[in-house]
Amino acid sequence: MSKENMKAYWKENLTYLAILLSIWFLVSYVFGIFLVDQLNTIKFAGFKLGFWFAQQGSMYVFVILIFVYVKLMNTLDKKYGVHE
Amino acid sequence: MGILAWTWILVGLSFALYIGIAIWARAGTSKEFYVAGGGVHPVLNGMATAADWMSAASFISLAGIVSFTGYDGSVYIMGWTGGYVLLALLLAPYLRKFGKFTVPDFIGDRYYSSTARVVAVICALIVSFTYVAGQMRGVGIVFSRYLEVDINTGVYIGMAIVFFYAVLGGMKGITYTQVAQYCVLIFAFMVPAIFISFQMTGNPIPQLGFGSAGEDGIYLLDKLDGLSTELGFHEYTSGSKSMIDVFAITFALMVGTAGLPHVIVRFFTVPKVKDARISAGWALLFISILYTTVPAVAVFARTKLIETVSNAKYEELPQWFGNWEKTGLLKFDDKNADGVVQYVADKAVNELTIDNDIMVLANPEIANLPNWVVALVGAGGLAAALSTAAGLLLVIASSISHDLIKKLINPEISEKGELLAARISAGVAVVIAGYFGIHPPGFVAAVVALAFGLAAASFFPAILLGIFDKRMNKEGAITGMIIGISLMLFYMLKFKFGIFDGGKVAVAGLKADWWFNFGNGGISPEGFGTIAMAVNFIFSVIVSRLTPAPPEHVQEIVEHIRIPKGVEAAQATH
Numbered sequence: 001m002s003k004e005n006m007k008a009y010w011k012e013n014l015t016y017l018a019i020l021l022s023i024w025f026l027v028s029y030v031f032g033i034f035l036v037d038q039l040n041t042i043k044f045a046g047f048k049l050g051f052w053f054a055q056q057g058s059m060y061v062f063v064i065l066i067f068v069y070v071k072l073m074n075t076l077d078k079k080y081g082v083h084e
Numbered sequence: 085m086g087i088l089a090w091t092w093i094l095v096g097l098s099f100a101l102y103i104g105i106a107i108w109a110r111a112g113t114s115k116e117f118y119v120a121g122g123g124v125h126p127v128l129n130g131m132a133t134a135a136d137w138m139s140a141a142s143f144i145s146l147a148g149i150v151s152f153t154g155y156d157g158s159v160y161i162m163g164w165t166g167g168y169v170l171l172a173l174l175l176a177p178y179l180r181k182f183g184k185f186t187v188p189d190f191i192g193d194r195y196y197s198s199t200a201r202v203v204a205v206i207c208a209l210i211v212s213f214t215y216v217a218g219q220m221r222g223v224g225i226v227f228s229r230y231l232e233v234d235i236n237t238g239v240y241i242g243m244a245i246v247f248f249y250a251v252l253g254g255m256k257g258i259t260y261t262q263v264a265q266y267c268v269l270i271f272a273f274m275v276p277a278i279f280i281s282f283q284m285t286g287n288p289i290p291q292l293g294f295g296s297a298g299e300d301g302i303y304l305l306d307k308l309d310g311l312s313t314e315l316g317f318h319e320y321t322s323g324s325k326s327m328i329d330v331f332a333i334t335f336a337l338m339v340g341t342a343g344l345p346h347v348i349v350r351f352f353t354v355p356k357v358k359d360a361r362i363s364a365g366w367a368l369l370f371i372s373i374l375y376t377t378v379p380a381v382a383v384f385a386r387t388k389l390i391e392t393v394s395n396a397k398y399e400e401l402p403q404w405f406g407n408w409e410k411t412g413l414l415k416f417d418d419k420n421a422d423g424v425v426q427y428v429a430d431k432a433v434n435e436l437t438i439d440n441d442i443m444v445l446a447n448p449e450i451a452n453l454p455n456w457v458v459a460l461v462g463a464g465g466l467a468a469a470l471s472t473a474a475g476l477l478l479v480i481a482s483s484i485s486h487d488l489i490k491k492l493i494n495p496e497i498s499e500k501g502e503l504l505a506a507r508i509s510a511g512v513a514v515v516i517a518g519y520f521g522i523h524p525p526g527f528v529a530a531v532v533a534l535a536f537g538l539a540a541a542s543f544f545p546a547i548l549l550g551i552f553d554k555r556m557n558k559e560g561a562i563t564g565m566i567i568g569i570s571l572m573l574f575y576m577l578k579f580k581f582g583i584f585d586g587g588k589v590a591v592a593g594l595k596a597d598w599w600f601n602f603g604n605g606g607i608s609p610e611g612f613g614t615i616a617m618a619v620n621f622i623f624s625v626i627v628s629r630l631t632p633a634p635p636e637h638v639q640e641i642v643e644h645i646r647i648p649k650g651v652e653a654a655q656a657t658h
Contacts, residue, residue, distance in 0.1 A: 001647065010646055017173055024169045028162050033330050036155075040321065046295040046303030051321040054158035055150075055379040056291060059165050059372045066172045066365035073177075074358055082649040084356045 001082060009080045016072050020065050028058040090459035091230045098268050098463050099245060102470070105264055106249030106257045114503045117254030118185040118482050119352040124259055126359040130366025132262035133350045135269065135471035137164075137341075137371060139215075140222030143269060143468035147447075148440030151382035154312070154320035159333040163536075165368060165375050166334070167341025172364030175342055176351040178551045180360035181645045185352060186479075187345045187543065188487040194550040195558040196638055198492060203565055205487045207542045208345045211535045212476045212483075213517070215346075219473035220521025223466060229411060229445065230462030236522050242470060243518040250474045250481075251510045258474045259353060265467035270373060272464025276448045276457050277377050280384045283451055290380035308383055311390050316429035320386070326604045332611030339617055340536025343543035346475045349482075357648035385443040388450055393436060394427045401425070404449040413439040413446075477517065481510035534576050537613025541568035545620040553625075554642045560628025568620030572613060575599075580609040 001009075031039060032054035039050030047056075077083035111117040124132070142164070150157030182190055188208060192201030220239055227238025249257045281293035285304060297303050308320045318324045341347060350367075351360045393401065398416060408414045415437040416425060427436040445465075448458040485506035490497055497505070542565045549556040549564075577583040579598060582590035598606025600615070607615065633639075644650075 001649075006643065006647065013646075020173060021169075024166065028166050028334065029331060032158060032162060033327060033334065036323075045292075046297060046305045048305070048321050051155055051158075051305075052295070054155065055161050056376055058162050059376055062165055062169050063365065063369050063372055065169055066361075066368055069173055070358070070361045070365055073361060077358070077648055080647075082647040084358065084648055084650075 001080070005080055009076065009082065012076055013073070016069065016076075020069055023061065024065055027053060027061040032058050085455060087455045087458050088230075088232065090456045091462045094456070094459050094463040095231065095466060098264075098467060101264050102245065102261045103248060105260045106253045109253050109257045109260045111252070111254035111256045111503070114486075114499055114506060115185075116256045117503055117506050118478075118486060119349070120254075120256040120259045122353060123355055124353040126354050126363035127366050128263050129259070129350060129354050129359075129363040131266040131370055132259045132353075133347065133363070133367035134370035134374075135262040135266035135467070136350060136475035137347060137367070137472070138269065138374060138468050139219055139472035140226070140465060140469035141218070142374065143273065144222070144226075144441050144444050144465050147378045147381040147385065148443035150379055151386045151443045152438075152440060153324075154318070155323040156325050156330070157379075157382065158323075159325075159330055159337065161375060161379060163334045163337025164341060165372060167338040168364055168368040168371070170338060170342040171347070171351070172361055172368075175348065175547055175551070176360045176364050177357045177648065178645045179348060179547070180351050180354065181357050181648060182641075183352075185349075185486055186482050187348050187547070188483060189491075190550065191543075191546055191561070192487070192491065194638065194641065195546075195561045196635065197558040197562065200546075200558055200562050200565075201487060201491065203562060204543070204546075205483050207538070207565070207569060208479060208483050208487075211344065211539055212346060212479045213520075214535050216473055216476040216480070216513075216517045217520030217524060219469050219476065220517045221524050222469040223473070224521055226462055226465040226469060230459070230465075239518055239521040242466075242473070242521075243514055246470060246474050246477065247511060247514045250477050250514065251507050254481075254506065254510070255349075255353060255478055258471075258478055261474065262471045265471040266370060269464040269467040269471075270370070272460040272467070273374055273444075274377065275460060276451070276453055277381050277384075279453050279457065280388075280447065280451045281380060284384055284388070290377045290384075294380040294383040304383055304387060308387050308390075311387070311394075315390070315394065315427065320383075326606070328600060328602065329605060329608050329611050332600075332607045332614040336540050336611050336613030336617070337536050339540040339544045340538075340613055343539035343547070344536070345483075345539075345543070346472075346479045348547075349479060350475075381447065382443065385447050385450070389438070389443075390427065392450065393425045396425050398423050398425060402450075404446055407449070408442060408446050413442045473517065477510055477513045480513040481506050484509040484513075533610050534572075534580065534613075537572050537576070537610065537616065538569060540613035541572040541616035541620055544617060545624055549621070549624055551642070551645065553628075554639055555628060555633055556624065557628045557631055557634040559631040560624040560626075563627045564620040564624030567623050568616045571619055572616040575612045575616070576609050579612075 036050035040048040042049040115121055146160060179190060184190060188201050188204035191204035220242060223242030224235040224238035227233055228235045249261050277290045278288050281290040282288045284298055285293040285296040287293040287296050294304055305321055312320045354360050354363050417435050419435050425436055426433055428434050448461060485502060489505050490502055546561045546565050579594050582588055582594060585594060600607045
């Protein structure tokens with residue numbers, strides 16, 4: 001693999017990480033902690049939204065994030081021919 | 085059949101299963117002993133990781149903690165799951181590509197230094213030993229509560245079982261036993277939760293049930309908020325901790341999770357880099373089944389408890405109350421001698437003391453579930469405690485036989501000799517852990533929570549920078565690790581143990597002095613790992629830029645681990 005390709009591969013990887021980790025931060029820290037009081041004024045079923053993110057929603061998103069990451073990286077590995 | 089008979093049957097069956105697996109999955113080589121030969125299927129590795137991760141504390145104590153703290157308990161719910169995102173995205177695939185057996189292996193090679201390796205071994209041993217002592221104690225407690233044997237006898241039985249499959253099977257034996265243990269513990273946790281959810285809300289899915297309404301048409305959470313404030317507690321769905329502390333604790337737990345050696349090492353057991361990525365996803369999925377149920381169980385149990393005991397006549401309380409009073413987990417002290425239970429927040433008036441653990445242990449009885457369900461919880465608790473203990477013992481054994489003996493003391497040791505050394509270290513570690521289980525040092529409970537802070541402050545930055553910062557050198561990493569862990573130890577000793585201000589008695593009074601107080605409370609020792617980690621990062625980066633770049637071959641290692649291709653080749657060349 002050439003140096004340029006290697007750099008490009010790594011750059012795309014870092015972009016994915018930045019996007020996915022921003023979502024990770026958003027659902028847990030922003031929705032579940034910083035804005036919890038504001039979101040708690042919104043209710044669905046018996047849940048206050050902020051409380052729901054802190055004790056339910058964040059975890060659902062965490063699981064989805066990992067599977068999305070795997071999908072993205074497997075495609076990226078094939079694109080650059082570095083898959084096993 | 086009675087609860088005791090059911091418990092013996094279920095525990096006996098599950099133990100027979102674990103032993104059978106251990107005999108079938110014996111380790112023949114040191115690679116099988118350390119990383120199960122690197123051939124574990126990612127889904128199975130996900131299950132094993134989940135069992136490894138979920139300890140007696142997750143299974144027995146967590147729902148109780150959330151139950152009594154409400155929103156504040158979110159720090160554990162998010163903190164002990166969110167770390168897997170960091171593991172999957174930032175660490176696991178690269179460490180798998182690196183292709184070694186232990187975390188100190190990575191630190192030692194990446195930072196081309198025996199000093200770095202020794203610092204890493206010491207950190208790994210401190211973290212793992214404090215953790216494992218708590219697990220052995222947990223085994224003893226579950227035995228004594230469910231099988232009515234002495235706590236010490238319980239620890240001995242637990243030691244014998246773990247000794248058998250950890251020493252014989254190494255990582256290979258442990259992995260397949262953990263898969264079985266995951267199945268036992270998740271079944272044991274979910275069955276009562278589903279029963280109770282259906283009973284209280286008509287919805288069998290607990291995750292949806294606790295957002296539903298009960299028979300009276302009032303949403304369960306609204307009802308619990310009302311009951312809590314009525315009795316003088318804070319509103320269940322709102323917090324009482326300062327926001328900065330909630331943030332700091334959650335972050336320290338997440339980063340600590342990603343830095344714990346017994347979790348990281350599990351990702352060395354799968355065949356390929358892409359297996360390491362997906363296996364973190366499976367692990368988190370399996371963990372989340374329990375962790376998303378915990379908040380629901382917490383709400384059901386608390387509501388049910390308040391409804392049953394609050395202002396009830398002591399004479400008329402159901403049978404389970406008496407049963408659990410005998411164990412000391414429930415205490416009723418009739419202060420105003422009126423024969424009625426006053427359960428309120430005001431300590432001067434409150435007459436009921438409840439142990440956190442009871443929320444899971446007594447829940448099936450409180451909800452009047454069949455005896456076999458009650459017994460199941462005992463088998464599940466044992467599965468959770470044993471699987472975590474075994475995983476930690478393996479880290480201890482490989483730190484000694486691989487990182488110390490093979491890499492530092494006697495590199496000429498033969499394959500057979502190393503395997504024997506690994507077995508002996510595992511055996512010795514079981515005995516030491518058992519000793520701590522029988523004679524628990526008073527600090528164990530406090531330190532287990534802080535182990536995350538220590539892992540966050542030491543390992544996480546060194547590993548992360550080792551992968552993502554090619555310019556990071558040994559000077560930077562070693563300085564960072566030492567400063568990070570020292571700062572964390574200092575804060576812990578000062579505010580958790582009161583060492584500099586007159587000991588344990590001073591701890592409560594020091595709360596006002598917690599650092600980073602912007603008006604409504606500072607950062608607790610549990611959350612301080614976040615700060616210590618940040619300091620580690622800053623020092624690592626500054627020192628590394630002022631000292632020479634790492635040698636050429638190390639920079640090549642970094643380039644090499646960044647691409648998935650060529651896992652096998654990597655093992656051959658190192």
